Amino acid sequence: MIEIKDIYKTFGENEVLKGISAEFKPGKNNLIIGGSGSGKTTLLKCIVGLHEPTKGQVFFDGENFTDMNFEQRVPVRKHIGMLFQNSALFDSMTVEQNIIFPLNLFTDMSKSEKLDRANFCLKRVNLEGKNKLFPAELSGGMKKRVGIARAISMEPKYLFVDEPNSGLDPQTSLVIDDLINEITQEYNTTTIIVTHDMNSVMGIGDHIIFLYQGKKWWEGSNKEIAHTENKELNDFVFASKFTQAAREKL
Known part of the structure; x- marks a missing residue:
């Protein structure tokens, strides 16, 4: 399991992340979604150690990753797999x-x-x-x-995936989603996926965090997202190609 507590990240005067806390459990597809500039990729980089949080802590199976030095992080990093956008x-x-x-x-x-x-x-x-x-x-x-x-x-015990379907056609995207889902369940991996693909959200989103203006604005499953009354989340979801008919099927 990965746990983040009160994560802030500031670049100069720009506060990108504003106190985000969440738990990401093994065997689940944990998705981070949000519009451009919402902070989702920055959050992923803070979790994996590519950015250091300005404030807050990241725990891998109860171990405080944030407080570790480079050498102490090596054993944890050996258990991390990453799939980059390109x-x-x-x-x-x-x-x-x-x-x-x-x-x-x-x-x-x-x-x-x-x-x-x-x-x-x-x-x-x-x-x-x-x-x-x-x-x-x-x-x-x-x-x-x-x-x-x-x-x-x-x-890996932990799998980080950044925009896996970027640049792919819908059919190939489904193949990639299915593969990530199978591997997550097969290896009981704690998988965290940053995506803007609503097909992925509705297809494999066991646990979803929606970021808005650097804050955690909503949290739930793909079944719950279909019936949310959260205005900003609805605006984000239905700005995609999803139709009301697709929503009503869930």
Whole structure:
């Protein structure tokens, strides 16, 4: 479980996050949503340690991550997997080399063990036999799946995903959502996803936090979001392509 308590983040005079507290439980798709500038990506970066909160604390399974120094954070980071918005694959590396990269950094596995792990992860994301391809030879959806394979190569307890469906067509987006959902449940991962894709919200949103002007404005599930009377959340939801008919089905 990941817990955040009273998180503030200020850049100069700009207060981006204003006292956000929440719990993110394992085996659940925890989604952070909100409009542009609401602070969702900043919050994700504060949780994972890419930004230091101006105030507040982050706990990983009860351990105070915020108060740790760099060396103390290493054991926690070994259990973190990340899928970035643009997949962040190394263009000069093959698919196989990209997946093995974190294993080289954080494990003492033998070469054959690393290869076995890479093959397992590729099979898990339905990309068997694509080991020797380079990112330039992959479609956008395939790149995302390689990114997921790399993210799970360390068997993470915590999975952070930033806009997984950005730039993808609706059908491929559903494939990525289903894959993230399956992995979350299969490994009982604490998964935190930043997204603006309402298909993802309604499809896999076990636990949703809606940010508005840097504050936690609403919290609930995808079933509850369909019937909320929160004006700002409704404005955000129905600014998307969702129709009233889709809402009434839930």
